[in-house]
Amino acid sequence: MTLTLQASRFTHDHLFLGPAHDENARRTLWVVALTFVMMIGEIAAGYITGSMALLADGFHMATHAVALGIAAAAYSFARRHANNSRFSFGTGKVGDLAAFASAMVLGLVSIGIAGESILRLFQPITVAFTEATVIAAVGLVVNVVSALLLAGNHGDNGHDHHNHNHGHHHHDNNLRSAYVHVLADALTSVLAIVALLAGRYLGWVWLDPVIGVVGALVIAKWAYGLMRDSAAVLLDTTDEHVAAEIRELLESTDDVRISDLHVWQVGPQARAAIVSVVATASVSTDAIRERLAPVHELSHLTVEYRNA
Template sequence: MQPTSSAHEHIYLGADHDRNTRRTLWVVLLTAAMMAAEIIAGYLTGSMALLADGFHMATHAGALAISVGAYVFARRHARDTRFSFGTGKVGDLAGFASALALAGVSIGIGAESLWRLARPTAVQFGEAIAIAAIGLAVNIASALLLARHGHGHAHHGDEHAHQHSHGGDHRHADDGHDNNLRSAYIHVLADALTSVLAIGALLAGLYLGWTWLDPLMGVVGAAVIARWSYSLLRETSAVLLDVTDDRLARRIRHALDGDGTRIDDLHVWRIGPAAHAAIVSVSAPARVSQTALREKLAAIAELKHLTLEHRIA
């Protein structure tokens, strides 16, 4: 049995956590169905193009399944006291893994495209265009499922507001930037991009004879996907390594400025979508109480877990 505690819960899941779980699960099922259909059709018709695209879809289905698993794990262990600051960062871990998978996809696409540029091969334009069109339709449907329509509302089970004896307080607000959902969305966009570029290049090859454009668009697509992968890796790794949120740190410094208060030490890091923790050590005159200092920080909605150390200057 997992350890639980009702005294001091640290639940920092996004307000749309459960809805995003369902959205991503539907995308996994849609992608898996398309994958299975292409592989079966490929074997029945002997089409290598169908088989190749089917196994390509399998890599995306696997990456998307990681996103679903992260949502389920984070919810299931939300009250597990083994996680000091809750499971709000599990989505960032899944996003990091997905970014690595995207990087691998971009390398594979780029290498194959460069090989085909050097050694052109015959292309069955009609069949390839049909496959790319079907894939694009699936990706558009998936993108619509993952598209965000507002931030939703907090779940009653996650709402809590209490103060610890060391000066900490917890506040629940709307959902913030969900890197797990973002990673799933980027996988869908990457597939859609390759489909669009492929359709354009195949049409040019079919009607204009520009067979070289197909592998060239593969190189372009690989470069764009690599850029998306790098952006996602940079953002998720910063969260996993508890990099200081400079913007929030400046807001904390600004809020505590005045009344002779001096910040001696400050640590600010993200613990979930729209949820940050801070450890603040200040020196202030005796007339400035710890309660007054916490009230100054109350307007910072992203600050969900605050540890405040107050020394008399």
């Protein structure tokens, strides 16, 4: 057998997209369309009725339309370039890059809403409560429908899966970013409805901008969490759960010791690892790989071997 044929036996692809990648992409596109239509209606109604809560919801939804568009584009880009050799470990982390960008947008939105709400607190304007409440209620319905669309596979990517007595977190941060944007929209819609009803029936006009500030703080917290988690993936932080499983499987006997270990995420449910071991002559690299076979997250494994 020639050297070329021997080498071909060990070649493999770097397709590390999540198993629900295409389905999540379709769901996200539907949500983009719904969000865009509602965005136009809420911004127009907010200006007409004079409601800060409703206008904030509309502009918030506008930025979400952009962010959701980024999420949809990320799914498309990742699929188109999944087999492009220019990407050393595939395009499984494109969604995390999109999620980080969306989190930044979400953070800026929260600052804008808080600033405008504080301004309206000191410079109140007349609000058409009845009309604004109706539009906010319609916006909430759209948000709930969008959340249900995204929740179809959100749970598959956002809950814990268990293997070898360790908890592992499998997040499609791109889908999560879309889901968080929709939840933020739903929150601002609910808060807008509460503020508008209180203004109409209790005369609490001040509640409209106050609730705008409260909503901004909650959205900022969500943005921070999403930015923190997606940044961790982009910076190749160690997946401690998988690393602990690798150590347990390899060092459970006295014939192998790990001298260096790198484990990082290359896709929503895929991890890469470089394992450097010092082992006795009776242990081969194939034996090392066999021991690590139960670690189902490992999609790309490199073993560096030294005899003890």
